[in-house]
Amino acid sequence: MNASSCDVAIVGGGIIGLSCALYLREAGHDVVVVERNDPASGASRGNAGALAFAEILPLASPRIIRKAVRWLFDPLGPLSLPPAYLPRIAPWLLRLWRASWPSHYRANIQAQVALIGLAEREMLAMLARTGLERHLGTEGVLEVYEGAERFAAARETARQRRAHGIESHPVQGAELAELQPGLAPRFTHGMLVPRWRNVDDPQALAVDIGLRAQALGARLLRREVRAVEPAAAGARLLLDDGTALQARRVVIAAGAWSHQLSRPLGDPIPLETERGYNTTLPPDALDLRRQITFSDHGFVVSPLACGIRVGGAVELGGLERPPDYRRAQAMLDKAKAFLPALRTEGGEQWMGFRPSLPDSLPVIGRARRHPDIFYAFGHGHLGLTQSAATARLIRDLIGGQPTAIDPAPYRPERFF
Incomplete structure (x- = not known):
């Protein structure tokens, strides 16, 4: 597809990005998912298929x-x-x-418990x-x-x-x-x-979630995002073919490559x-x-x-x-x-x-300097497990609604 503008551009077509697309499209947002490869062909393809709703202890x-x-x-x-x-x-x-x-470990467990609890409720309801x-x-x-x-x-x-x-x-x-x-x-x-x-096949599930989002009107753009630039109204995605996609809001959900896009925005996420x-x-x-x-x-x-x-x-x-x-x-x-x-x-x-990320919690929230750019990455082993919860929080934040749980433990500010 060709697109020059949208309400929300999502960078990344893995389980996190596709889940965000579904939730945002259900809420009525005009959504474009920008993915350089086939959807769900990265970490979403090769995981063990676990919805690890008991996995509350951090790696750290x-x-x-x-x-x-x-x-x-x-x-x-x-x-x-x-x-x-x-x-x-x-x-x-x-x-x-x-x-x-000890003090950080206990706080991280509490944050993981809250996110896992939301993940279970949201995933089962979404399915x-x-x-x-x-x-x-x-x-x-x-x-x-x-x-x-x-x-x-x-x-x-x-x-x-x-x-x-x-x-x-x-x-x-x-x-x-x-x-x-x-x-x-x-x-x-x-x-x-x-x-x-x-789940019976993690890649098949992620692809089906993406197809549900597309059936509701979400669009898929097969391009690589070279940079995200703040603009007067929202942000621009600079693409590998020399074109740009203008969006009112951007969600960076590019998995292990996400920090390459967040760093130039002033957020060197570790x-x-x-x-x-x-x-x-x-x-x-x-x-x-x-x-x-x-x-x-x-x-x-x-x-x-x-x-x-x-x-x-x-x-x-x-x-x-x-x-x-x-x-x-x-x-x-x-x-x-x-x-x-x-x-x-x-x-x-x-x-x-x-x-x-070193505290075993993802980054979910606004970029520190750019309120129209949102982060949704860093889930480690729990991307599939926490995908629906992340999508719910991103939907709430973009829609200006009260969030389902306190988002403070997952904000990028915790690293700075």
Whole structure:
């Protein structure tokens, strides 16, 4: 399509941008989504399909910081950092460490609880009103542990979840074997979290949300945004073909690339890139009853319509470093050891970029100097989970309505 002006321009056609498009179009705004690639072809394509409504604990936690020194320099471990990238990421790591201090950690949990609660309400309501409930699974997630000692440590996570109304059910023995037959004997304990939800195909869901927005009149412009420039009335998007799109309001939801657009606007958001890896095996690779999380190993195995997906872990390596698919293979080898019946032939490897902020909270709110420009990025592992909540907040802010929750913890000002 060709467009020269609109009410709201959304930069980014991933799950966040497409959800914002749907919510804003439902509210009557003239919306253009500007995306350089196919919609939902980035991180929205390769995630594990989790609606992680129980995931309230930030990555920046005392528990993770204690493990990080051991993990960081293992190139195939759950959290790795190429040594050559250390000087560049050092300021971000310092912010991560500060975010793990007890007072900051507690505040970030409260902010995450509020956003996750809104995410659950909004996602379920959005799926119902759009007729997309067919994508939703309700089997929960099974977290598994090796031995009583490791399981005892997991009980602290369960205790914190329970304090916020999220129940977890401990299982072992025959009950664990029934929940997932064929699990290796080394995994003696588990925690079933029923409130967790999954979708059958995260890319298909995101594409369908975009199609619903388009059916309501939203437009898709296949271009790359080179810059966002404030204008007398709103802002202009400078596009890769030399043209410009004038908008009364702009939403920057470009995932791991968003900070490249926010920095010239006076907001150098400390966004880093978690490079996630996975392998998607054929659907018949395993009789997998629900998503399984191998918490101490940093990866999950998920049953999706497109196949069995083995993925996770974190590589802090930026946007330019070539993929290291040994990480995907290492997780696949572990999955085979943990689930011996898993057939590992015929898989497709993938690497994608998760936009991560050091306090594990996204940026949702106005640019500090430009009230017609809004940010909606930095969701880390929780982009799918928090997509509808983010869209609701952006809709409220752009419409000048009272917001569903207090937006203060997610504003860009917290970093300055």
